[in-house]
Amino acid sequence: MRFFSALSTIIAAASVALVSAQEAARFGVVNVSPSGLLTANESITIKYNSTLAAHQPLYVDFYLEGEFSNGNAAPNLLISRNTYSVNQTLLLQNATVPNLDLLGNVTYGLWAWVTYNQDSLTQIGGISA
Ligand SMILES: *[C@@H]1O[C@H](CO)[C@@H](O)[C@H](O)[C@H]1NC(C)=O
Ligand SMILES: *[C@@H]1O[C@H](CO)[C@@H](O)[C@H](O)[C@H]1NC(C)=O
Ligand SMILES: *[C@@H]1O[C@H](CO)[C@@H](O)[C@H](O)[C@H]1NC(C)=O
Ligand SMILES: *[C@@H]1O[C@H](CO)[C@@H](O)[C@H](O)[C@H]1NC(C)=O
Ligand SMILES: *[C@@H]1O[C@H](CO)[C@@H](O)[C@H](O)[C@H]1NC(C)=O
DSSP states (O other), rough: OOOHHHHHHHHHHHHHHHHHHHHHHTEEEEEEEOOOOOOOOOOOEEEEOOTTTOOOOOEEEEEEEEEEEEBBOOOOEEEEEEEOOOOOOEEEEEOOOOGGGGGEEEEEEEEEEEEHHHHTTEEEEEEEE
């Protein structure tokens, strides 16, 4: 019994890892360099890679999503809207982090929000850096 319960725990953990890997690839992958916390006015390079995305993006919008130090959500900030061509798999972009200090003590991360067609519906999904 002990063996079986240990085994099913391992299988459950493996399926969770698999599901999150699939979820991570579903909308493509986005990276920011330099990595680490985003700071006001910082110059960053954003790399969005849709090679493994389940559906070809129509648009890729880069946003910052963050929170105040008390845990409340801070305003979402648009970095850029981008059209994405039919056979495109990569979008490299230099950008400047807005002056986040205007909002006080905030922590922000970058998201790529992807617009795509599936099942005759125009859908939107997001992936974080
Ligand atoms: C960001 O830029 C604004 C406007 O130029 C400036 O007032 C502010 O001091 C800068 N903040 C940092 C942390 O560089
Ligand atoms: C894009 O993702 C694919 C699949 O993971 C990978 O093979 C390729 O090297 C990536 N391209 C870049 C420029 O990172
Ligand atoms: C901002 O909030 C963090 C987390 O609560 C805290 O550690 C830090 O000291 C705060 N910074 C300032 C400048 O208030
Ligand atoms: C996209 O790739 C397909 C297959 O390689 C090609 O037939 C088509 O012309 C390409 N479309 C564009 C807009 O480049
Ligand atoms: C980003 O800036 C660097 C340094 O100026 C430059 O070499 C690179 O070509 C730029 N990349 C893009 C995608 O504009």
